[in-house]
Amino acid sequence: MKLKTGTAALIMVILMVFSIGFGAYRGWKKERALVNETYTGLETMLHTRVESAYNLLTVASRHLSADHESIRRVTEDRDILEGRRGLQEKARANERLTLDAAELLKELAALESVQNDSRDRMYVTDYLPQMLAESESLTAKANYNTAAREFNASFNASISGWIARLMGIGPAEEFSAQ
Amino acid sequence: MRRIVSLFAALLLCAGLCLPAAAETQYPLSQGIVTDLAGVLSESTAADLAALSEKMTNASLGKFYVVTRHFLGGTDAAVYARALFDAWHLNSDDVLLLMVIGEETYAFAVGTAAKNALSADTQTSLLASHFRSAFLKRDYDGAVAELSLQTAGTLAKAAGVTLNTSGVFGTAAPSSTARPQSASSVWQDMFSLQDYEDEDWPVDTQYSSHVSFNWRGWLIWGLVIYFLFFRKKKKVYDFGHGPKSRRR
Numbered sequence: 001m002k003l004k005t006g007t008a009a010l011i012m013v014i015l016m017v018f019s020i021g022f023g024a025y026r027g028w029k030k031e032r033a034l035v036n037e038t039y040t041g042l043e044t045m046l047h048t049r050v051e052s053a054y055n056l057l058t059v060a061s062r063h064l065s066a067d068h069e070s071i072r073r074v075t076e077d078r079d080i081l082e083g084r085r086g087l088q089e090k091a092r093a094n095e096r097l098t099l100d101a102a103e104l105l106k107e108l109a110a111l112e113s114v115q116n117d118s119r120d121r122m123y124v125t126d127y128l129p130q131m132l133a134e135s136e137s138l139t140a141k142a143n144y145n146t147a148a149r150e151f152n153a154s155f156n157a158s159i160s161g162w163i164a165r166l167m168g169i170g171p172a173e174e175f176s177a178q
Numbered sequence: 179m180r181r182i183v184s185l186f187a188a189l190l191l192c193a194g195l196c197l198p199a200a201a202e203t204q205y206p207l208s209q210g211i212v213t214d215l216a217g218v219l220s221e222s223t224a225a226d227l228a229a230l231s232e233k234m235t236n237a238s239l240g241k242f243y244v245v246t247r248h249f250l251g252g253t254d255a256a257v258y259a260r261a262l263f264d265a266w267h268l269n270s271d272d273v274l275l276l277m278v279i280g281e282e283t284y285a286f287a288v289g290t291a292a293k294n295a296l297s298a299d300t301q302t303s304l305l306a307s308h309f310r311s312a313f314l315k316r317d318y319d320g321a322v323a324e325l326s327l328q329t330a331g332t333l334a335k336a337a338g339v340t341l342n343t344s345g346v347f348g349t350a351a352p353s354s355t356a357r358p359q360s361a362s363s364v365w366q367d368m369f370s371l372q373d374y375e376d377e378d379w380p381v382d383t384q385y386s387s388h389v390s391f392n393w394r395g396w397l398i399w400g401l402v403i404y405f406l407f408f409r410k411k412k413k414v415y416d417f418g419h420g421p422k423s424r425r426r
């Protein structure tokens with residue numbers, strides 16, 4: 001059986017396209033999996049933010065009513081971080097938590113009941129601010145942010161990335177409020 | 179068949195995905211009998227707890243572990259205590275007390291063997307009557323001292339062993355001794371066993387020296403002695419017919 005030159009060339013082109021597409025798909029899928037692996041670390045860091053919020057609310061509930069504005073805001077931030085929302089929404093809640101918690105701590109520190117309680121005064125002025133700051137720093141340093149940003153940069157800038165996009169692989173969702 | 183295999187594979191995959199999440203929860207490393215992460219217990223309390231646990235071990239009882247933390251970050255104290263008990267691979271006759279200082283909560287985690295002596299009701303009762311008040315007053319040393327001694331006593335009584343707690347937590351500590359398990363209620367009524375908590379007994383005194391008589395006991399013993407030794411024997415009259423009926 002003789003194969004026509006045109007047919008042979010077509011088969012060759014198809015095979016080449018397939019091998020390039022398959023290579024791009026496999027390569028970027030592997031890269032994406034590496035980014036996803038670091039997501040567990042981000043979740044753990046976000047959990048420290050949730051824990052900090054819980055602890056702050058525990059102390060606050062001893063001195064302020066449950067419907068107090070600052071308590072309500074911190075509770076809302078905590079619920080978003082703890083729930084099954086998108087990363088962008090969580091990133092916004094994470095940023096808001098820093099401000100809302102600081103506001104609540106400031107209000108608590110000004111209360112006479114806190115000042116008269118050596119334990120809660122220690123929590124409000126030392127323990128909780130430190131815990132919140134550490135959890136914020138840990139979250140910001142989480143490898144996922146860097147990994148997702150680097151993946152997206154090279155994914156968007158390469159032809160193989162464009163091919164992989166055609167084959168169903170998307171960019172990684174960044175943990176960013178913007 | 180293929181569906182079953184697929185379902186099984188899917189379940190395995192789900193289990194695999196869930197495992198890393200479950201393994202994420204990190205617990206503090208055990209520092210021995212006392213893991214005082216909140217730093218609220220004195221050194222003498224820690225030393226006394228270690229001594230008590232040693233005495234409990236010598237009496238074939240479990241150990242009494244104490245853990246303190248400032249906060250649990252939204253986790254339930256009982257759930258955390260249980261998880262810590264499992265994570266530290268404590269024995270089935272051990273008891274773990276978790277004190278969460280900033281949340282003003284606490285919880286017991288009890289091994290399966292120790293549960294026979296410390297039922298849920300007993301645990302609640304012990305915590306309510308020998309811990310809660312001092313804990314809420316932030317007398318953490320006092321709260322732990324009283325609860326650990328009472329818990330050790332309860333475990334000793336249930337096991338029927340004598341636990342000498344002398345020298346632990348000062349001299350006010352009660353000695354926990356075994357009550358006779360085979361005594362009937364009549365004997366218990368006759369020899370009433372007083373509650374150790376109400377007595378200011380020396381801490382190392384043994385059970386046998388604490389048997390006291392009540393008025394019923396005196397009465398019954400008096401009757402027994404009377405009938406045995408002082409009761410006049412009934413006269414037997416013979417009326418002269420036939421042989422004497424009274425055997426000698």
